[in-house]
Amino acid sequence: MIELKKPNVVILGAGYGGLMTAVRLQKFVGVNEANITLVNKNNYHYETTWLHEASAGTLHHDRVRYPIADVIDRSKVQFVQDTVVKVVPQEKRVILQNGELTYDYLVIALGFESETFGIKGLKEYAFSIANVNAARQIREHIEYQFATYHTEEEKRDERLTIVVGGAGFTGIEFLGELANRIPELCREYDVDPKKVRIICVEAAPTALPGFDPELVEYAVSLLERKGVEFKIGTAIKECTPEGIVVAKGDEVEEIKAGTVVWAAGVRGSYVIDESGFEAMRGRVKVDPFLRAPGYDNVFIVGDCSLMINEETNRPYPPTAQIAMQQGELCAKNLAVLIREQGELQPFKPDIKGTVCSLGHDDAIGVVFGKKMWGAKASFMKKMVDNRALYLIGGPSLVMKKGKFKFF
Amino acid sequence: MIELKKPNVVILGAGYGGLMTAVRLQKFVGVNEANITLVNKNNYHYETTWLHEASAGTLHHDRVRYPIADVIDRSKVQFVQDTVVKVVPQEKRVILQNGELTYDYLVIALGFESETFGIKGLKEYAFSIANVNAARQIREHIEYQFATYHTEEEKRDERLTIVVGGAGFTGIEFLGELANRIPELCREYDVDPKKVRIICVEAAPTALPGFDPELVEYAVSLLERKGVEFKIGTAIKECTPEGIVVAKGDEVEEIKAGTVVWAAGVRGSYVIDESGFEAMRGRVKVDPFLRAPGYDNVFIVGDCSLMINEETNRPYPPTAQIAMQQGELCAKNLAVLIREQGELQPFKPDIKGTVCSLGHDDAIGVVFGKKMWGAKASFMKKMVDNRALYLIGGPSLVMKKGKFKFF
Numbered sequence: 001m002i003e004l005k006k007p008n009v010v011i012l013g014a015g016y017g018g019l020m021t022a023v024r025l026q027k028f029v030g031v032n033e034a035n036i037t038l039v040n041k042n043n044y045h046y047e048t049t050w051l052h053e054a055s056a057g058t059l060h061h062d063r064v065r066y067p068i069a070d071v072i073d074r075s076k077v078q079f080v081q082d083t084v085v086k087v088v089p090q091e092k093r094v095i096l097q098n099g100e101l102t103y104d105y106l107v108i109a110l111g112f113e114s115e116t117f118g119i120k121g122l123k124e125y126a127f128s129i130a131n132v133n134a135a136r137q138i139r140e141h142i143e144y145q146f147a148t149y150h151t152e153e154e155k156r157d158e159r160l161t162i163v164v165g166g167a168g169f170t171g172i173e174f175l176g177e178l179a180n181r182i183p184e185l186c187r188e189y190d191v192d193p194k195k196v197r198i199i200c201v202e203a204a205p206t207a208l209p210g211f212d213p214e215l216v217e218y219a220v221s222l223l224e225r226k227g228v229e230f231k232i233g234t235a236i237k238e239c240t241p242e243g244i245v246v247a248k249g250d251e252v253e254e255i256k257a258g259t260v261v262w263a264a265g266v267r268g269s270y271v272i273d274e275s276g277f278e279a280m281r282g283r284v285k286v287d288p289f290l291r292a293p294g295y296d297n298v299f300i301v302g303d304c305s306l307m308i309n310e311e312t313n314r315p316y317p318p319t320a321q322i323a324m325q326q327g328e329l330c331a332k333n334l335a336v337l338i339r340e341q342g343e344l345q346p347f348k349p350d351i352k353g354t355v356c357s358l359g360h361d362d363a364i365g366v367v368f369g370k371k372m373w374g375a376k377a378s379f380m381k382k383m384v385d386n387r388a389l390y391l392i393g394g395p396s397l398v399m400k401k402g403k404f405k406f407f
Numbered sequence: 408m409i410e411l412k413k414p415n416v417v418i419l420g421a422g423y424g425g426l427m428t429a430v431r432l433q434k435f436v437g438v439n440e441a442n443i444t445l446v447n448k449n450n451y452h453y454e455t456t457w458l459h460e461a462s463a464g465t466l467h468h469d470r471v472r473y474p475i476a477d478v479i480d481r482s483k484v485q486f487v488q489d490t491v492v493k494v495v496p497q498e499k500r501v502i503l504q505n506g507e508l509t510y511d512y513l514v515i516a517l518g519f520e521s522e523t524f525g526i527k528g529l530k531e532y533a534f535s536i537a538n539v540n541a542a543r544q545i546r547e548h549i550e551y552q553f554a555t556y557h558t559e560e561e562k563r564d565e566r567l568t569i570v571v572g573g574a575g576f577t578g579i580e581f582l583g584e585l586a587n588r589i590p591e592l593c594r595e596y597d598v599d600p601k602k603v604r605i606i607c608v609e610a611a612p613t614a615l616p617g618f619d620p621e622l623v624e625y626a627v628s629l630l631e632r633k634g635v636e637f638k639i640g641t642a643i644k645e646c647t648p649e650g651i652v653v654a655k656g657d658e659v660e661e662i663k664a665g666t667v668v669w670a671a672g673v674r675g676s677y678v679i680d681e682s683g684f685e686a687m688r689g690r691v692k693v694d695p696f697l698r699a700p701g702y703d704n705v706f707i708v709g710d711c712s713l714m715i716n717e718e719t720n721r722p723y724p725p726t727a728q729i730a731m732q733q734g735e736l737c738a739k740n741l742a743v744l745i746r747e748q749g750e751l752q753p754f755k756p757d758i759k760g761t762v763c764s765l766g767h768d769d770a771i772g773v774v775f776g777k778k779m780w781g782a783k784a785s786f787m788k789k790m791v792d793n794r795a796l797y798l799i800g801g802p803s804l805v806m807k808k809g810k811f812k813f814f
Contacts, residue, residue: 133557136596140547140554147547150540189543 007034007104007338010094012084012271014040014068015048016320017302018109019392020327021334026076028335036077037101039094043068043081046132047388047401048111049320052170054135055127055261056177057143057185058360061136066401071393084110087275089295105297105337107330108272112303112318115265115281121239122165126262129170138261145258146189158256160196163244165236166264167202168209169356172219174263175200176358179226198228199255201246203235203264208356215364218373222358236264266318268304280306283315288346290330299333301326307347322349324391355381414441414511414745417501419491419678421447421475422455423727424709425516426799427734428741433483435742443484444508446501450475450488453539454795454808455518456727459577461542462534462668463584464550464592465767468543473808478800491517494682496702512704512744514737515679519710519725522672522688528646529572533669536577545668552665553596565663567603570651572643573671574609575616576763579626581670582607583765586633605635606662608653610642610671615763622771625780629765643671673725675711687713690722695753697737706740708733714754729756731798762788 009025011018022038029036046065053059068079082096087106094101114128127138145159162178164171178198186193200207200223207230208216220230231246238245243257268282277284277292283306284292290305292298302323309316316322329347336342355365355377363377372380382403389397416432418425429445436443453472460466475486489503494513501508521535534545552566569585571578585605593600607614607630614637615623627637638653645652650664675689684691684699690713691699697712699705709730716723723729736754743749762772762784770784779787789810796804 137551137554137558140551144544144547144551147544151544 006032008102009034009036009105009107009334009338010101010103011036011038011107011109012087012094013109013111013302014038014042014045015109015111015302015323016388016392017111017323017327017330018107019045019068019071020324021107021109021299021301021330022077023071023392024328024331025334026073028331029076029338031076034334034338037080037103038068038072038077039080039082039084039096039101040068041081041083042132043079044132045071045392047320047385048131049388050385051129051131051135052174052263053177053360054132055129055138056174056181057139058177058181061132061139063401064135065132066393066397071397084271085274086271087277087298089275089277089292089298092297103297105334106299107334108269108292108298108300108304109302109323109327110269110271110304112266113269113282114262115267116262117265119236119238122236122260122262125239125241126165126260128262129174138259142259143185146185146191149189149191156258157195158243159258160191161243161255161257162196162198162259162261163255163257164198164200165244165260165262167200167204167207167230167232168264171200171202171263172208172223173357174261175223175228176362177360179223179228180359180361182227193227196227197257199231199257200228201231201234201236201244201255203233205233207232211354211356211364212366212371215366215371215373219356219358219364222362226359266303268306272300272304279304283318289333289344290326290347299330301330307349309349316349319354320388321351324388325349328391353380355384357381413439415509416441416443416512416514416741416745417508417510418443418445418514418516419494419501420516420518420709421445421449421452422516422518422709422730423795423799424518424730424734424737425514426452426475426478427731428514428516428708428737429484430478430799431735431738432741433480435738436483436745438483441741441745444487444510445475445479445484446487446489446491446503446508447475448488448490449539450486451539452478452799454727454792455538456795457792458536458538458542459581459670460584460767461539462536462545463581463588464546465584465588468539468546470808471542472539473800473804478804491678492681493678494684494705496682496684496699496705499704510704512741513706514741515676515699515705515707515711516709516730516734517676517678517711519673520676520689521669522674523669524672526643526645529643529667529669532646532648533572533667535669536581545666549666550592553592553598556596556598563665564602565650566665567598568650568662568664569603569605569666569668570662570664571605571607572651572667572669574607574611574614574637574639575671578607578609578670579615579630580764581668582630582635583769584767586630586635587766587768589634600634603634604664606638606664607635608638608641608643608651608662610640612640614639618761618763618771619773619778622773622778622780626763626765626771629769633766673710675713679707679711686711690725696740696751697733697754706737708737714756716756723756726761727795728758731795732756735798760787762791764788 044065050064054061054064085095116122234246234248243255272279272282284300286305290299303318333344353367357363363381364373365377386402451472457471461468461471492502523529641653641655644654650662679686679689691707693712697706710725740751760774764770770788771780772784793809
């Protein structure tokens with residue numbers, strides 16, 4: 001019996017980049033043109049850029065995720081729920097925790113992991129806004145600190161101190177949600193709001209490095225008005241079960257805190273290192289077609305890929321926006337390869353802007369080169385969030401999971 | 408200037424007994440007849456008999472409490488929010504954490520505390536359904552265990568094990584709520600319900616000792632169907648940070664558990680011991696007028712008073728029903744003393760029945776000598792709960808905090 005060999009396309013990860021590759025590819029190719037397999041640890045996709053809300057408890061984690069089955073076409077894409085252990089690119093194999101796959105074309109879209117830069121104790125004692133599991137644990141941990149406060153004979157005010165490591169994008173967005181959440185927690189657990197401290201520690205000389213200084217000023221003073229204390233130009237030296245040790249120049253200070261959330265470092269997946277790709281912190285410098293050096297059949301999209309912005313001579317940041325654009329291009333290029341017709345297109349990011357939320361009711365941003373803040377920026381942020389849903393799941397997903405003004 | 412000396416009445420505690428004393432006394436006497444002071448740790452009263460629901464997370468703790476200000480008449484009763492340290496009955500003084508009061512008549516209604524009978528580790532590592540603070544901590548502790556489960560590389564199923572020490576009234580009612588709550592927690596945290604264990608350990612040879620055996624059978628098999636494992640005739644030997652050690656005869660077993668709730672022992676307040684009253688586990692054997700031996704002006708109502716049921720030759724159980732009846736009588740007798748007219752009446756409990764809930768949807772009970780179970784008993788339980796509200800706060804409190812069929 002002779003069978004026409006259909007190429008095996010394997011996509012690792014159903015984050016922004018991987019899921020976008022899958023949903024676009026299932027449109028571009030027919031059932032008989034390729035075997036497409038999507039591998040993901042969970043049977044759901046989550047909005048990484050919304051996790052700070054689930055972590056603070058301002059948005060339920062079920063609002064932040066949706067079943068992968070809702071957006072893939074089962075007749076074209078096979079879904080495997082498993083964890084990727086490593087890729088063996090020389091043998092075109094992927095080793096999973098509970099199995100193995102072979103591929104003709106591979107898309108690695110395994111997302112980010114937390115990077116603690118070797119700071120002592122961070123891995124053990126700090127939380128990281130890494131995924132849905134971590135987010136709801138952070139939410140519950142903070143809530144437990146508040147719930148415990150009044151049960152102790154001797155009140156320990158440090159239970160009510162939350163340290164956020166990093167005033168980058170994630171740190172600031174998380175602070176915005178926390179500042180809104182704290183009054184609710186105080187009411188819930190009869191805690192005097194004056195006892196609560198939210199401290200943000202940032203090693204760089206400014207919050208939101210790279211952002212427009214006027215907007216940074218707006219964000220910082222808004223958060224300060226809501227009770228956040230900033231320690232800028234201050235490095236976390238160590239994290240302990242009791243809190244953190246920070247240093248500003250020669251001044252060393254211990255801050256006792258019931259909760260420490262590390263939001264200052266991300267890296268690509270450890271699977272990249274495990275698989276022997278040449279990489280820096282789990283990120284592979286890909287060619288213009290998003291391919292790993294030396295492997296024409298391995299594409300890397302999202303947080304594990306590294307691409308230099310020639311205008312600034314610095315890498316593009318690992319954002320959802322770029323991951324989705326890469327997924328879309330990757331799907332197009334895969335279709336070219338599968339059909340053996342047409343030409344591969346190089347990746348050209350189209351950065352429409354950046355909006356950083358400051359709670360559900362405020363934000364700052366630059367969109368199409370225009371600075372904005374307040375209600376306008378906050379509205380724009382919700383549009384950005386809804387757009388991610390739209391691009392992957394169309395209008396029905398926006399209706400199900402979208403953010404509108406009143407909820 | 409000559410001033411007519413009004414007697415000082417001080418009521419310690421705003422639980423069922425103390426609050427009932429206060430609200431009845433404010434009706435019985437006029438503004439110029441007495442100075443009435445009510446002392447309580449919190450500015451709210453809580454329904455002790457509903458705390459198992461707040462602990463399991465099936466009823467919000469705000470549903471279980473109401474402001475004391477809502478039921479006392481400020482023109483007649485002065486409210487002091489403070490913690491009682493001790494009573495000096497020889498000097499008619501009460502020492503508070505932040506002050507001192509003198510009295511002519513004193514009502515001690517300080518409620519119960521947990522009694523661990525010296526079992527090693529229980530005080531340190533087990534929770535006790537003692538008050539609103541403790542209840543919401545238990546709720547959050549259990550939730551945190553579920554939230555943490557999936558964040559750990561190596562899954563620790565014992566996080567999902569909950570041990571309840573004691574199959575008495577509180578233990579059984581708490582198990583009923585827990586059994587209803589677990590499926591919700593499993594959905595919330597993507598936990599396989601098969602991984603969850605609820606284990607009830609009871610040293611006595613039966614659950615609910617003293618209850619009708621047929622009803623006990625109904626309760627136990629209902630809870631077993633909902634997944635509760637009973638270890639009857641089994642004693643807790645020790646509680647550790649990892650769980651408990653139990654023994655049945657010579658057989659010793661270690662049970663690893665993320666949560667241990669001790670619901671098997673109560674005693675009167677430690678203030679009783681501190682104050683030098685003759686007592687057994689903080690309970691004073693009072694005279695028929697509820698007075699402490701040797702002090703005609705000190706009344707003790709509720710869990711700190713001990714009275715023998717002459718029919719059974721055993722003490723009456725420390726119930727809300729009896730505490731409220733004692734409060735009512737105590738107020739009447741205080742009015743007699745204040746006015747120096749009439750005669751003191753002895754306390755005669757009027758036990759209408761006992762209903763033990765098995766979750767919001769089932770119960771067992773004996774009411775006016777009639778056995779009941781299922782929906783009928785469950786309805787009766789809600790009526791019992793509403794009656795406590797009615798007796799203290801009238802119909803408006805029932806409307807605000809009452810339990811009706813649909814919520």
